[in-house]
Amino acid sequence: MIGYLTLILSCQLAGEVVVGALGLPVPGPVLGMALLFGFLLLRGHVPDALGATADGLLRNMSLLFVPAGTGVIMHVALLSEALVPLSLAVAISTSAAIVVTALMMRLLSKGADRE
Amino acid sequence: MNNLAQTWVYLSASPLFHLTLTLAAFQAASLLFEKGRRNPLLNPVLGAVGLVVAVLAATGTDYATYFEGAQFVHFLLGPATVALAIPLYRQWHHVRASWLAIGASLLTGSLAAVASAVAVLWLADSGTTLMATIAPKSVTAPVAMGIAEELGGLPSLTAVLVIVSGIFGAMFGPLLLNLIGVKDWRARGLAIGTASHGIGTARALQVNETAGAFSGLAMGLNAMATALLLPLLWGLFF
Numbered sequence: 001m002i003g004y005l006t007l008i009l010s011c012q013l014a015g016e017v018v019v020g021a022l023g024l025p026v027p028g029p030v031l032g033m034a035l036l037f038g039f040l041l042l043r044g045h046v047p048d049a050l051g052a053t054a055d056g057l058l059r060n061m062s063l064l065f066v067p068a069g070t071g072v073i074m075h076v077a078l079l080s081e082a083l084v085p086l087s088l089a090v091a092i093s094t095s096a097a098i099v100v101t102a103l104m105m106r107l108l109s110k111g112a113d114r115e
Numbered sequence: 116m117n118n119l120a121q122t123w124v125y126l127s128a129s130p131l132f133h134l135t136l137t138l139a140a141f142q143a144a145s146l147l148f149e150k151g152r153r154n155p156l157l158n159p160v161l162g163a164v165g166l167v168v169a170v171l172a173a174t175g176t177d178y179a180t181y182f183e184g185a186q187f188v189h190f191l192l193g194p195a196t197v198a199l200a201i202p203l204y205r206q207w208h209h210v211r212a213s214w215l216a217i218g219a220s221l222l223t224g225s226l227a228a229v230a231s232a233v234a235v236l237w238l239a240d241s242g243t244t245l246m247a248t249i250a251p252k253s254v255t256a257p258v259a260m261g262i263a264e265e266l267g268g269l270p271s272l273t274a275v276l277v278i279v280s281g282i283f284g285a286m287f288g289p290l291l292l293n294l295i296g297v298k299d300w301r302a303r304g305l306a307i308g309t310a311s312h313g314i315g316t317a318r319a320l321q322v323n324e325t326a327g328a329f330s331g332l333a334m335g336l337n338a339m340a341t342a343l344l345l346p347l348l349w350g351l352f353f
Contacts, residue, residue: 062159
């Protein structure tokens, strides 16, 4: 458990270092995800303890967004000024992205629409 | 009473209180979500943020003080993002089989997100700063903030819009997908991850592992695609 937690943190650290050194436009943890994925490809399977550690983190992932979301209190003035256009833009754009992506995926993977 | 006041002075300055508040608010919001038969309007992230904001407002606490306690939870976002490699690896055979469809759908969806958000603000005459602030709103927060800064937007407001987009997609995404009749878990996950990054992915993982893996993949790819392409596109228009 601690061993695999160390592996996860090491991937993140390596990701942060590479992103910082090369000035890449992605966040360190996203590169860390790619590194851990590479490790799994080499390994050929997911070790049970790593799977359990990751599942534990991911099952509760929603909780992790609460501190950042609370940051809304710093922007009350700006938000109330442009509340209507900003809300409309978020709602329309998020819906458009979902519908367009899903329909394109269905169109391009014809005949694969099982389940 | 005096003791109570002293205890509060001590607690409000230590990280313990706001860390506990964050966990307790999320527990309460999750319980409400379950009791309400997972009604999307009772989204636990939204509920928990609402509860925390109410407590902070009632006690006159500023965000910096709150974050001293909440940072321990916030920190785990990094390791959780890395851990998305595991569901992705478990679903890799699906991804390999349709990588071209995935790439093309992701790029069109990503473009739809940016173009429609900017178009709404342009029609409302909201100004270039707000347009640059909202353009990267479907991308995971740390990347979106970097992009907003590059385009001349307000990064901290971008973070708020990113979170709201995530919650909106987690709440209404499944309903929209049912409405247009897309049942394939791969397409559903890809759509949620493209539009609603980590918050959508967290929700998708609770519903179906294939959807969760595709959502995590879409979140990572959309972050890379938007970070690379949006500044170039932006230069053509503004």
